Amino acid sequence: MRLAPRIALLASVAALGASAASANELRDTALEYFKPLPSTVPAVADNPITKEKIDLGKALFFDPRLSASGVFSCYSCHNLTTGGDDNMETSVGHGWQKGPRNSPTVLNAVFNEAQFWDGRADDLKAQAKGPIQAGVEMANTPENVVATLSSMGQYVEWFEESFPDEAEPVSFDNMAKAIEAFEATLLTPAPFDSWLNGDDNALSEDQIAGLELFMDKGCVACHAGVNIGGEGYYPFGLIEKPGSDILPEGDRGRFAVTDTVDDEYVFRAGPLRNIALTAPYFHSGKVWDLKVAVQIMAESQLGEELSDEEAGKIVAFLGGLTGEMPVITTPVLPAETATTPRPTA
Numbered sequence: 639m640r641l642a643p644r645i646a647l648l649a650s651v652a653a654l655g656a657s658a659a660s661a662n663e664l665r666d667t668a669l670e671y672f673k674p675l676p677s678t679v680p681a682v683a684d685n686p687i688t689k690e691k692i693d694l695g696k697a698l699f700f701d702p703r704l705s706a707s708g709v710f711s712c713y714s715c716h717n718l719t720t721g722g723d724d725n726m727e728t729s730v731g732h733g734w735q736k737g738p739r740n741s742p743t744v745l746n747a748v749f750n751e752a753q754f755w756d757g758r759a760d761d762l763k764a765q766a767k768g769p770i771q772a773g774v775e776m777a778n779t780p781e782n783v784v785a786t787l788s789s790m791g792q793y794v795e796w797f798e799e800s801f802p803d804e805a806e807p808v809s810f811d812n813m814a815k816a817i818e819a820f821e822a823t824l825l826t827p828a829p830f831d832s833w834l835n836g837d838d839n840a841l842s843e844d845q846i847a848g849l850e851l852f853m854d855k856g857c858v859a860c861h862a863g864v865n866i867g868g869e870g871y872y873p874f875g876l877i878e879k880p881g882s883d884i885l886p887e888g889d890r891g892r893f894a895v896t897d898t899v900d901d902e903y904v905f906r907a908g909p910l911r912n913i914a915l916t917a918p919y920f921h922s923g924k925v926w927d928l929k930v931a932v933q934i935m936a937e938s939q940l941g942e943e944l945s946d947e948e949a950g951k952i953v954a955f956l957g958g959l960t961g962e963m964p965v966i967t968t969p970v971l972p973a974e975t976a977t978t979p980r981p982t983a
């Protein structure tokens with residue numbers, strides 16, 4: 639080999655070594671903040687997960703008869719074909735009423751420290767009892783739900799198989815536990831997980847640059863862990879409060895949970911997995927463009943103005959959090975019987 643090409647080769651090998659070393663350094667730094675998604679269904683508190691419970695939970699998740707009208711199921715507002723949410727500004731529920739908040743995704747929700755934008759439910763089983771009774775969502779009562787489920791022999795059998803040692807397996811609590819078991823299976827491994835697990839090629843150059851910005855600018859201070867968020871509570875508008883078009887004054891966030899002045903306009907940092915699929919953004923659902931949402935975050939939470947290019951790179955990184963969707967076959971639900979309570983208007 640002539641000298642010049644040999645030097646060029648040595649230089650490119652050295653550059654390759656350097657870039658591999660810096661990729662490893664970046665990964666080590668990233669692993670201080672983020673955790674890859676586990677490859678198996680995680681354990682949840684006080685609710686051993688079994689196949690029977692998962693299957694029952696899936697049927698319940700899809701069953702509109704959990705709502706008083708027989709129209710709304712969990713799936714109505716958490717559509718698993720469109721990112722686990724409803725892609726509306728705020729959800730539409732019982733009697734076509736519009737609720738006050740945007741529907742978050744149920745995908746990977748098991749990893750959130752607590753559920754809802756204000757964290758008012760400790761876990762998924764506590765959460766599931768909320769919408770069924772909420773007047774603007776499913777408007778039902780626990781008694782009517784139990785009467786509905788008990789009226790169908792197939793459901794009774796599924797509850798008995800799922801809660802074998804219990805005297806009264808068909809209960810509102812067990813319904814919530816079965817739904818939690820199903821939701822715990824809704825995991826979406828993403829290119830970012832492959833990258834964290836050592837695959838240098840899983841993210842594009844722009845996505846890597848976006849990850850660096852996400853860490854350097856300080857987004858990670860609030861969006862970290864397995865779900866890149868969903869772990870802590872912060873004022874929306876820590877540095878600069880957004881206008882009431884984005885942060886409506888009537889919803890004071892965690893204040894309603896803790897009754898503490900310090901918690902006014904405090905919300906859980908949004909979990910960012912699959913964020914590219916779940917527009918519109920924020921609890922108010924007022925922002926449809928992810929790049930705009932990123933720029934609002936930078937200004938309101940960090941007092942930073944991002945250039946269009948920087949925001950674009952962060953959006954590219956966030957695209958690397960779009961995961962592989964769980965394969966779900968639609969369940970066949972038991973048919974009503976003569977004793978099944980009829981839908982109300």
Ligand code: HEM
Nearest residue numbers: 711712715729730731739740741742753754755766769775
């Ligand atoms: C929040 C599941 C029914 C709209 C949530 C969350 C979960 C969930 C896990 C919290 C996610 C998070 O905090 O990141 C369920 C289940 C349902 C159900 C299992 C059936 C039993 C519905 C229905 C609607 C709806 C029918 C629409 C009418 C919403 C909204 C929120 C939410 C707007 C956010 C509320 C807030 O933060 O105050 N749901 N959901 N959900 N869901 Fe549902």
Ligand code: HEM
Nearest residue numbers: 857860872874905906907908919920921931932935936939
């Ligand atoms: C929500 C990204 C910095 C706290 C969000 C959302 C995005 C995002 C896309 C919307 C989630 C959704 O609609 O589902 C970013 C980026 C950041 C950043 C790219 C850096 C430029 C921060 C920081 C904090 C924070 C530093 C804490 C001080 C929150 C909170 C929410 C949120 C509390 C929920 C807001 C609401 O009530 O709607 N973030 N974030 N974020 N983030 Fe950030």
